Amino acid sequence: MRRTQLFMPTLKENPSEAQIVSHRLMLRAGMIRQSTAGIYSWLPTGYRVLQKIIEIIREEQNATGAQELLMPTIQSADLWRKSKRYDDYGKEMLRITDRHGRDMLYGPTNEELITDIVANELNSFRELPKNLYHIQWKFRDEVRPRFGVMRGREFLMKDNYSFDLNYEGAKHSYNKMFVSYLRTFSRMGLKAIPMAADTGPIGGDLSHEFIVLADTGESEVFCDQELINMKPPGKDIDFTLNLQSIVDDWTQYYAATDEKHNHDNCPIPKDELVTARGIEVGHIFYFGSKYSDSLGAKIQNSDGELVSIEMGSYGIGVSRLVGAIIESSHDDKGIIWPESVAPWIVGLINLNADDMSCNEICESFYELATRNGVDILYDDRVDRAGAKFADMDLIGLPYQIIVGPKGLKEGFVELKDRADSKVERHNVDEMSSWILSKTRN
Template identity: 60%
Template sequence: MRLSRHFLPVSRETPADAQIVSHQLMLRAGLIRQTAAGIYAWLPAGHRVLRKIEQIVREEQDRAGAIELLMPTVQSADLWRESGRYDAYGPEMLRFKDRHEREMLYGPTAEEVITAIFRDSARSYRDLPRTLYNIQWKFRDEVRPRFGVMRGREFLMKDAYSFDLDEAGARHSYNRMFVAYLRTYARMGLSAIPMQADTGPIGGDLSHEFIVLAPTGESEVFYHRNWEQLRSLDVDADDPAALQAFVSGLTADYAATDEKRDPAREAAAGDALRQSRGIEVGHIFFFGTKYSAAMGMTVQGPDGSAITPQMGSYGIGVSRLMGAIIEANHDANGIIWPESVAPYQVALINLRADDAACAAAADEIYAKLMAAGKDTLYDDRDERGGAKFATADLLGLPWQLVIGPKGLASGVVEMKNRRTGEKAELSPESALARLIG
């Protein structure tokens, strides 16, 4: 994409109402714009990042055996009355009536909808186990939306729901998703710690939050220092015993949110205990028959008896992840995107748009990068070099390739790694070979 034709409204000034780094940088880099309290428009560059995050989430859900569908954003209040949650959920639920005076709501989550869909379709034990997932916009009417996309009212969420014949199967589904989440975050360059957590309005007796450590996080967290090290995620997810042993081994080191602290385990950790704040980037729940029983779901078992399926639900805040990634990847000059989610891989900077040789060389390199499938943002604007460098650093693309008259006269271009700051002068052919691989 040529920057002269892009819609990328960057700003040098830090917005006064943005309190944390991710919110500040998302506004300054032209990724989002607020349209109402806690509600944002995703501008082109931000939308590209959002879709890349979504695709990683989708691929790891598919790898875990989950099946994608798409559920509505607007739900009937009658479904929530069946489960008993309509009156209990609280003021975060946006409720309204349609023109026929039917009570509706903008879904904050989808346990009721998916339970009704599966209840009306599954008949036999042969229809289980199944895990279904949905990537859809949700709405929770936060009393004080803040921190940009970290605590907004409208957000993009992946929510998955498992259906199993018995508790052993349901816990296996839970463990599969547990590992899928860790793999998802690792692909985005994040180290997320699973922590025992309260189940809240979702319900159930087993729950883990996945927390990325950050000073601006909303949760106080306590963990063993071993969680600061990378962990292998190599396990056969189809073997229930191996998977259970793997998850148990991963969670042997202490980690918990403030609500689930264990004084005895903290004392055992001794000097290895760490305290920090963290950002929740995912939450998984096992809640047994809470929804299936309340909504009358049964399937015929192998012996002909009626079985109420066991359920779990698994949420990832897709849009929230974007803020968490920035909180974990930035410096004084701007964002530093991991390559897997960057809006573009290369910032191609022509220092002299009015120089015919520079323009010709930059155009040729741009064409070769695009032909090789390397997403490139080509800064061909008639701007000063300093402004172009500032934009490239703010936007945080992994690589910068700089074309200037002095370098071209010597047969070289400058290549910079945004994360390390390392620079090298290379021939255009060598630079292309490094970038294209």
């Protein structure tokens, strides 16, 4: 993409309405614009990041055998009355009346709808297990939406629902998502720690929040330092095998959110305890037959008896992740994107768009990159070098190739690593080879 064509309205000044760094940087980098309180338009740069996050989530969900579908945003109130959540949900639920006076709502989550679908279509234990996910916009009418996409009203969520014959099956489904989430967040460059969460009236220990560590996180969290250095499972993980030992590895160490942490009586020694700030990006939850009972989702087991399906639900805050990644990876100049979710991998800076040799080399790099599927943003504007450097640091692409007339005379161009600001000099051939090494696979 050429910068002169791209719709990316960057801002030099910090917008006054933004209180946290990710909100400030997303506005300044031209990623989003607010259309009304807590509701945002995703401009091209922001949408590219969102799509890369979606693609990682999709790949990791599919790897577990989960299947993607798409439920609508608008739901009938009827199902929510059956589950008794219509009145319980309060003002956070956006309630709507259609032209015929029927009560509708903008789905804040989908337990009711998916349970209803499954109740109508599945009959036999032979059709289980199933794990169905969708990536769909949700609406929660927050009293005071703030912090940009971190606490918006219209937000994108991946939610899925597992359906099993019995508790053992449900636990395996739960473990699959536990392991899958470790991989998912790690691929986005995040350190996400699973922390035990409330199970409420369901009981048991099958509820975990996944908390990303970031200095500017929304709340305080506590965990054993061993967890900080643990590595998530590799790509070759076989989700059909028993995953209990991996889950046990991660849950053997202490980890607690502020609400759960016992400050006066912490179970581990102080010198092993890490106190950090965190952002919740995922939540997995086993809830047995809570919804299958109220919505009549029953199947025949191998003895021919009708039994309620065992269920769990699993959520990832997709749009929130964009903010969380920025909170965990930025400096005073701007965003520092991990390669896996960067809007473009390489930024190409032409220091003098009036210089023929600069233009020629830049065009050859740009052409090479686009022809070979390397995500590149070419700043081809006629503008000051300082403005271009500042903009490129702000939007945070992992690598910058800097082409200037002085360097070219001496036979080199520069390659800057955004994360550590280190600059290497390369001749044009070396730089071309490096570009090819960044081809999408």
